[in-house]
Amino acid sequence: MPSSSPTSARSGGRHRRAKAPNPAFRRAIVLAVTAPVAGTILTGTSAFAADKTDTKTIATTLDTAEQKIADNLNTRVQDPRLGSTLSGVVIDAKSHKAVWGHDATTALMPASNAKLGTSTAALTVLGPDHRFTTKVVYGDGTLTLVGGGDRSLTSGDLEALAKTAVAGLKNAGLTTVKVQVDDSLFPEPTLATGWNDGYYPDNIAPVRALVVDGHHVTDTSLDAGQAFATFLGDQGVTVTGDVTHGVANTHDVPVARHQSDKLSVLVKHMLKVSDNDYAETLLRMTALGAGRQATFEDGTAVVREVLSRYGVSLDNFEIHDGSGLSRADRIPAQTIADILDVADDPRYAQTLKSIIDGLPVAGEAGATLGPEWGRFDTADSQCAVGKVKAKTGTLTGAIALSGLTKAADGRWKIFSFVENNSTAAPGDTKDALDGLAATVNGCWA
Incomplete structure (x- = not known):
């Protein structure tokens, strides 16, 4: 594992302000999500079309390591184990430039990657020191x-x-x-x-x-x-x-x-083991903290409002629970990457740091990327053990992997890969996704 965390490893981080946010920032968001937003919170579309113009968002200038990531990913996403329905994106965590994208705004079933949004809302509304x-x-x-x-x-x-x-x-x-x-x-x-x-x-x-x-x-x-x-x-x-x-x-x-324990401790546990029960309970407690009812509908409305306040795009975004168990949930890889980008932003570290800290590490026993789950154990991906931090997601017909890794250019990259409807065995699809993460890291060159 890298000797320092993704946030602490960088200096001069993107979007930095003179001061880190204080509790007043959280109070402002709480007030915003408590106030009724007539006709906007629960609206959305249920049918999402693939974005065929992803290349327009890719930076025109990539360093050598980034260009290699992009070239290799373009080849490796054709792996038949990934099927034909994949939304993926890689961005540089410091400059925020897009390094690579493949149908990045196509909304797919995110499985447990939805817990990243739940965590962001819970920590923002309740605060990392909150206790139940x-x-x-x-x-x-x-x-x-x-x-x-x-x-x-x-x-x-x-x-x-x-x-x-x-x-x-x-x-x-x-x-x-x-x-x-x-x-x-x-x-x-x-x-x-x-x-x-x-x-x-x-x-x-x-x-x-x-x-x-x-x-x-x-x-x-x-x-x-x-x-x-x-x-x-x-x-x-x-x-x-x-x-x-x-x-x-x-x-x-x-x-x-x-x-x-403090909410920050509970969030880290939830993400490490992908605990569905924690996620749904936190969704309800977040709704109550925002002055709403403890329901799926009000909880997810608060998640949407909080993400919007952080500037995360809700285009093609549809959620119905806090855990990602819902087969009606739809989130693009771009949005998942943007949520991680917010959590990794030094401005919000005081509130959201436990999300990054809670991401399973490749090869970490007791977490969902541990050897007991058969993760990062192939010839292509084993080199990334200890070098990738990522949230897993698994449902029948949906497998996702989204996180951070330090690439060959020494810069942290945020990635999200969401696959739906592959006909390959789930373990084989997971191996392919682990290989994509190793590609971003650069160890599988």
């Missing part, structure tokens, strides 16, 4: 476990909440309680446009505001409540009746609380 809070309150003989949208909540966290709650109960002379769960922060779970019924529960759990240990069950809230009740029993408090759904009363007394 799970509470326990007491009233009228009932302990209520209140979900706060923390997908990272563990059994250990629940046990600690139970111990704190039991100490308060015993001090009050109480040894018997009822238990209920309050997940009313989110509406009842629904399928997003473009989601298959078969996604539950393997690919994603129904999106609720309360879950423990990332369990994939139909009702994650009751599951967490039942675990909480067991911990109460272990501490000597008797739980009567079944754990039920309910809503905490405003006069209930707070008895315990747990806060998650």
Whole structure:
């Protein structure tokens, strides 16, 4: 892996201003996305035509290394493993000039590359230091476990909440309680446009505001409540009746609380392992942070508005969820590259740095570009191990790879490759995309 991060490795970065953005910038965007934008936020087209004029955007002057990238990519995108439907682009991260493009504005299914937009919106609206809070309150003989949208909540966290709650109960002379769960922060779970019924529960759990240990069950809230009740029993408090759904009363007394890691930490985890559940929860919490409802529709509206405020083009852009599971999502490679370009911009590092830090590294065990996934292990791509940072994306009929690498000219390049409908085996298509990334790096010359 390079000895320094893509941002820190460069000096005199493009578009630099005298000062890095402060929280006022984030507040301005929050105000903008909170205000209604009649007739604009949810509009868009569902049919996108390929851009046949990509070469007009390519810089007229490329250095020797860049010209080699462009020439090699022009040849290698003809690989039959990539099929005939591919949107791709390479840009120089410092000068912002286009090095290469192939149907760059053609909108295709992005799969999990959509998580890059979700991350950008969440970090911008909520802030990288934001934490999610799970509470326990007491009233009228009932302990209520209140979900706060923390997908990272563990059994250990629940046990600690139970111990704190039991100490308060015993001090009050109480040894018997009822238990209920309050997940009313989110509406009842629904399928997003473009989601298959078969996604539950393997690919994603129904999106609720309360879950423990990332369990994939139909009702994650009751599951967490039942675990909480067991911990109460272990501490000597008797739980009567079944754990039920309910809503905490405003006069209930707070008895315990747990806060998650910072949002920046959660975003890095989400991107490293491409966690769909994190993405959909963050989409809803971002919508709430912008003063909207915790729904797919409002969450994606906020994503669009935030990206627009950063100057990312929304031409041919259509999303219906936060994870990229939707088969109705459409994003061009150019837009994905532009999102990465914003995240890598020194002006926004204070807010968005965790996106770049969270990109899987080629050969990194435990991440989606690790050897356990068969990535960057061919003769063509193995040379790029440790040299490419990129977000993966995989759906039936859609494979994507978008990220950064330091090219042979010593300059960082941002790339995005999105493939749809190849008839090759998915593993073979991934190998071909890894080869394209190695081509941008220059190690596969």
